[in-house]
Amino acid sequence: MTVxxxxxxxxxxxxxxxxxxxxxxxxxxxxxxxxxxxECIECQACIPVCPAQAIFDEDDLPPELKVWTSxxxxxxxxxxxxxxxxxxxxxxx
Amino acid sequence: MNALTSVNxxxxxxxxxxxxxxxxxxxxxxxxxxxxxxxxxxxxxxILWRDESDRVHVWxxxxxxxxxxxxxxxxxxxxxxxxxxxxxxxxxxxxxLVPAAPDQPPPLKARAFPHIVEERYGMIWASLGEPxxxxxxxPEWDDAEFRKFxxxxxxxxxxGFRSVENFIDATHFPFVHAGLNGVEDAPDKLEDYSVYEDExxxxxxxxxxxxxxxxxxxxxxxxTYVYRVFRPLVAYFSKGVEIPDxxxxxxxxxxxRFCTFLTAQPVDEVNCIIRLCVAINFGAELTxxxxxxxxxxxxxxxxxxxxxxxxxxxxxxxRAEIHHRTDKFGLAYRRWLSALGVxxxxx
Numbered sequence: 001m002t003v004x005x006x007x008x009x010x011x012x013x014x015x016x017x018x019x020x021x022x023x024x025x026x027x028x029x030x031x032x033x034x035x036x037x038x039e040c041i042e043c044q045a046c047i048p049v050c051p052a053q054a055i056f057d058e059d060d061l062p063p064e065l066k067v068w069t070s071x072x073x074x075x076x077x078x079x080x081x082x083x084x085x086x087x088x089x090x091x092x093x
Numbered sequence: 094m095n096a097l098t099s100v101n102x103x104x105x106x107x108x109x110x111x112x113x114x115x116x117x118x119x120x121x122x123x124x125x126x127x128x129x130x131x132x133x134x135x136x137x138x139x140i141l142w143r144d145e146s147d148r149v150h151v152w153x154x155x156x157x158x159x160x161x162x163x164x165x166x167x168x169x170x171x172x173x174x175x176x177x178x179x180x181x182x183x184x185x186x187x188x189x190l191v192p193a194a195p196d197q198p199p200p201l202k203a204r205a206f207p208h209i210v211e212e213r214y215g216m217i218w219a220s221l222g223e224p225x226x227x228x229x230x231x232p233e234w235d236d237a238e239f240r241k242f243x244x245x246x247x248x249x250x251x252x253g254f255r256s257v258e259n260f261i262d263a264t265h266f267p268f269v270h271a272g273l274n275g276v277e278d279a280p281d282k283l284e285d286y287s288v289y290e291d292e293x294x295x296x297x298x299x300x301x302x303x304x305x306x307x308x309x310x311x312x313x314x315x316x317t318y319v320y321r322v323f324r325p326l327v328a329y330f331s332k333g334v335e336i337p338d339x340x341x342x343x344x345x346x347x348x349x350r351f352c353t354f355l356t357a358q359p360v361d362e363v364n365c366i367i368r369l370c371v372a373i374n375f376g377a378e379l380t381x382x383x384x385x386x387x388x389x390x391x392x393x394x395x396x397x398x399x400x401x402x403x404x405x406x407x408x409x410x411x412r413a414e415i416h417h418r419t420d421k422f423g424l425a426y427r428r429w430l431s432a433l434g435v436x437x438x439x440x
Contacts, residue, residue: 022421041424043417
């Protein structure tokens with residue numbers, strides 16, 4: 001069980017989520033963020049602040065987005081922590 | 094008497110991290126010469142007594158002869174007398190008299206069970222094991238600019254870690270301490286803060302809040318907290334207190350600080366005793382009564398809420414309760430307890 005960032009973040013990366021995360025479990029590349037599942041404490045604070053509605057509890061993932069659980073786990077382990085607000089890649093998400 | 098509960102023989106064994114650590118089990122003033130004082134630490138019943146050279150002793154509350162409680166005994170000729178057969182134990186824990194055989198030396202095995210002791214900050218510190226750290230340093234203790242006051246003991250029918258976590262939590266002020274440390278109708282928005290860890294424990298960056306009665310002068314202050322946790326059951330804050338009202342600003346200075354060093358005696362997993370050493374560098378006119386009045390009120394309010402928390406043992410599984418970003422220090426505290434190998438008193 002964890003919380004998962006999905007493709008709606010890709011190219012948006014608004015990063016409001018990282019400002020509410022109590023455990024700094026977000027990782028990022030130049031396009032989007034991912035959640036490190038071994039660090040996420042499932043508080044779900046990030047879900048309502050995402051303007052792109054890109055973040056889901058794993059249990060609530062629509063079937064077509066379930067693939068993002070393993071993508072988050074794989075990508076997060078190789079990426080740096082993002083714990084401070086970044087400039088969004090676009091402003092209309 | 095500072096033992097809240099009688100502990101039975103099937104109580105849970107404490108972790109090495111707690112056994113091999115220092116814990117405050119009394120104020121120095123609670124243990125005058127000539128008196129035996131009871132205490133319970135991590136489920137173990139103890140006695141404290143002060144000999145004629147002013148040295149404090151902490152022993153297991155047990156006479157090895159027939160298992161009677163030494164706490165029911167008394168002091169005679171600088172020895173502890175067991176109330177059952179009158180065996181006498183001196184400050185080296187050795188039995189020096191068996192009254193039924195006064196002409197014979199007592200058996201060598203007839204000894205009390207001593208624990209190591211230190212007196213610091215008006216408090217008696219003991220360890221059931223071999224401490225891996227020295228007694229934590231109270232930063233203001235040696236600073237003559239600060240007057241120090243012991244406050245408490247406050248008896249909490251609550252877990253020691255829950256009680257410490259409450260002490261290091263700046264967001265309960267407007268609700269638990271409304272009118273004192275916060276304003277219920279206008280709770281402060283807490284700005285993000287940082288948490289640091291080093292060999293002395295955990296520490297926050299500065300946390301700012303408005304307090305209508307933030308120190309003992311009964312004037313509104315802008316308070317700036319830095320919290321620290323030195324050991325699992327020893328915490329501290331340094332609070333800068335600035336009077337914003339121009340008409341009353343002259344009542345204080347620019348560097349006024351109110352610091353509190355808190356210890357929680359883990360009586361058992363779900364009972365603790367809070368003791369404080371408060372240090373202030375302002376308000377020369379403030380009396381000990383002024384200080385204690387406010388401390389007693391604040392900690393009675395804390396006790397009333399902490400005693401309601403369930404589960405009683407603090408959850409160290411970070412998914413068991415919800416941690417908000419503003420709870421970052423409490424979260425770091427729980428994670429640190431877990432890393433230290435503490436399971437006694439945790440869920």
